[in-house]
Amino acid sequence: MKDKKEKSSNSEFTPKVVGFLCNWCTYAAADLAGGSRLEIPSSFSVVRVMCSSRIDHNLLLTTFFKGADGILVAGCHPGDCHYGEGNYYARRRFAQLKKVMETLDLDPERLELVWVSAAEGNRYAEVVSDFTEKIRKLGPNPMNSSTRF
């Protein structure tokens, strides 16, 4: 957070971004993007989950604490959840985590929620590239440089 400014000009910095993708929509979109030979930043790591609602706060926090510079949570559009209403719960839980990060002044912009359907291969490539670029500008996660926790 402190060294945000000096690092933001560093175009050499390749952010580690982790995406938690729902199996039914966004993971299929990732497949489609791959099949369509769209370019995805190579530093983007994917974790496939059965539903966006299955992502516990501890999983996201641990990911940050283990050094991810940004986290993208992606699921089906509201109303299109494979299980009916999982993404509505995911949205509430996400709002809560984001609010905690905001209140504690912990870079909430490093965490983002998006809806990408199985048909939106192009949108998937765009979303991932844009988010990676945003994190590159933000600079490295300061949690990486502290050995005190």
Next chain:
Amino acid sequence: MSSITIEKSASKGINDLLRHLLSTGKVDAVLAMRMMPDTGAWDLALVTDVKNLKELKPLAPVMTVNASQVLSNLSLSGKKIAAVLKPCELRAFVERVKREQGSLENLFTISHTCGGVFPLDLVAEGKVDRLLPKYEKVVSAGEIPSNIRDTCKACEHFIPMNADIMVSAAGECKPGEGCMIYLNSDKAREALSECTGEHGSAVLDSTSLEKLATARAREREKLFSSIEKDCSGLDGLVNIFGKCVGCHGCSRVCPICYCTLCDFESINFDYNLPYFEEHLARKGALRLPPDTMLFHMGRLTHMSFSCVGCGMCSDVCPVGIPVAAVFSRTGESTASIFDYLPGRDVTEEIPVMIFKEEEFPELG
């Protein structure tokens, strides 16, 4: 609202009321704070024999354990229990009922306007008796005693919500000058229809508590802004939680942290060689015990919106981390996005268990 006036001090009046409930068989047991006359030691006691009632000090500003925790299993025993709870204990119990950790069905919840409680170190040092006269004087003047818990000073919910029976013990009621008892439910009116005292109808005079409410709001702002200054941002959090010894005491005494299979006590946090290797390869040094900050952050995100600010966590912290203040502030802000107030109403669902189809348009 039905009311009973007893021409005695509030603390004697409430003992009369408990005696009536127990001796007439309206309840099987009474749960309240107790002081042992021979040693002066305080504890929370469950009493079934009328002769043990005289040791009870139901209105004492002491909380040795958040009573809602021990009430969970008791409330499911099928026995009728009259439980004297502080407003935050009652709210915490309501939060527990929402999580299926107890039931209000067999309970008579008795609560009172609360002036705040003494920190546990003062209780352990046996100072309560000596401090009580001054405490009562300050509280009945509608002011905040300087030696109560920080979160009590900053608590705006000192009037109980939804208690079956409410006793006026702060502000309105002068010590030794008559005890007002308000009956909020049919269950309470039925059980106390023959209780001695003047039966009538009255509403709690909240104007006499306005001064206290204003003072508390000012303290809350002061506490939160000091926490915001010292305990936010990564550096602030590292400083404040860097002292943590990882005893998990704050979570053990927390009335909301009820999970017996806590993630942080599970094998997920059983550190092994690969964990150390991975961490050290990345950072070159590792703070031990590990993950204390993750523990607090995890708790903050999992349950802070239900935090009632009872202050038990800060009181038991061996290294003086202001856990309760951080949780109260964060909890207020997370609860606000769901328009939620913990313990307000037992029918109000926990925010993460429900949803609206159209909400948070700024996300996703």
